[in-house]
Amino acid sequence: xxxxxxxxxxxxxxxxxxxxxxxxxxxxxxxxxxxxxxxxxxxxxxxxxxxxxxxxxxxxxxxxxxxxxxxxxxxxxxxxxxxxxxxxxxxxxxxxxxxxxxxxxxxxxxxxxxxxxxxxxxxxxxxxxxxxxxxxxxxxxxxxxxxxxxxxxxxxxxxxxxxxxxxxxxxxxxxxxxxxxxxxxxxxxxxxxxxxxxxxxxxxxxxxxxxxxxxxxxxxxxxxxxxxxxxxxxxxxxxxxxxxxxxxxxxxxxxxxxxxxxxxxxxxxxxxxxxxxxxxxxxxx
Numbered sequence: 622x623x624x625x626x627x628x629x630x631x632x633x634x635x636x637x638x639x640x641x642x643x644x645x646x647x648x649x650x651x652x653x654x655x656x657x658x659x660x661x662x663x664x665x666x667x668x669x670x671x672x673x674x675x676x677x678x679x680x681x682x683x684x685x686x687x688x689x690x691x692x693x694x695x696x697x698x699x700x701x702x703x704x705x706x707x708x709x710x711x712x713x714x715x716x717x718x719x720x721x722x723x724x725x726x727x728x729x730x731x732x733x734x735x736x737x738x739x740x741x742x743x744x745x746x747x748x749x750x751x752x753x754x755x756x757x758x759x760x761x762x763x764x765x766x767x768x769x770x771x772x773x774x775x776x777x778x779x780x781x782x783x784x785x786x787x788x789x790x791x792x793x794x795x796x797x798x799x800x801x802x803x804x805x806x807x808x809x810x811x812x813x814x815x816x817x818x819x820x821x822x823x824x825x826x827x828x829x830x831x832x833x834x835x836x837x838x839x840x841x842x843x844x845x846x847x848x849x850x851x852x853x854x855x856x857x858x859x860x861x862x863x864x865x866x867x868x869x870x871x872x873x874x875x876x877x878x879x880x881x882x883x884x885x886x887x888x889x890x891x892x893x894x895x896x897x898x899x900x901x902x903x904x905x906x
């Protein structure tokens with residue numbers, strides 16, 4: 622097999638935290654994957670990937686560029702799940718990972734006439750500009766970026782006790798208020814997620830996900846996925862005519878695009894027209 626041929630847009634180190642039975646086994650971890658008609662089991666090394674997804678000209682360079690983040694992610698998430706404090710670099714790192722998972726996703730239509738890695742770079746650059754648009758000099762100096770995130774963005778793990786969070790092949794959700802990036806949400810395990818908020822726009826009011834929150838967050842994973850939602854448990858009972866997962870799959874999927882320097886972000890506009898409000902945050906008046 623050609624090395625670096627199988628290229629993941631969502632790494633195995635993320636998906637393994639949704640292991641069946643809560644027993645991750647690296648790239649051989651088994652999880653449930655579901656679409657509008659069925660729920661099956663597969664190992665994470667065979668999900669969220671395609672041959673030469675990023676690059677066929679430089680597959681090693683493309684894949685290697687993600688290795689530092691992918692090596693750090695399991696350690697940081699394990700600390701969050703163990704209720705341990707994060708170091709400044711870890712706090713900074715998990716927020717940037719949320720950006721990375723969103724930018725890497727093939728839900729963005731590549732209109733550049735170049736390989737997908739180039740499209741990822743352009744979307745990532747655009748998102749970084751959004752996160753750091755009030756930082757003098759922009760996203761160029763790592764220490765300045767860390768300080769800016771700590772001063773202007775708040776990271777909060779949230780816990781879902783009553784139901785289980787599901788994930789998808791497009792898990793990092795970005796929310797806007799009046800067109801401005803306000804917060805992001807990423808499920809990190811069946812009972813935990815992380816939310817990063819622009820504290821100038823949003824205030825975090827709690828760390829518990831209610832049943833209503835959970836239902837809508839799961840619905841958004843279905844609505845924004847490419848092909849599949851992921852879970853540690855069988856979702857067959859929610860699939861079929863008139864069932865909730867099948868209904869959400871039937872909705873038209875919003876898709877961003879990138880074309881040279883022009884890109885359309887996949888923001889979820891949060892506010893008065895949003896079907897429900899999350900209990901763990903409030904909009905700054």
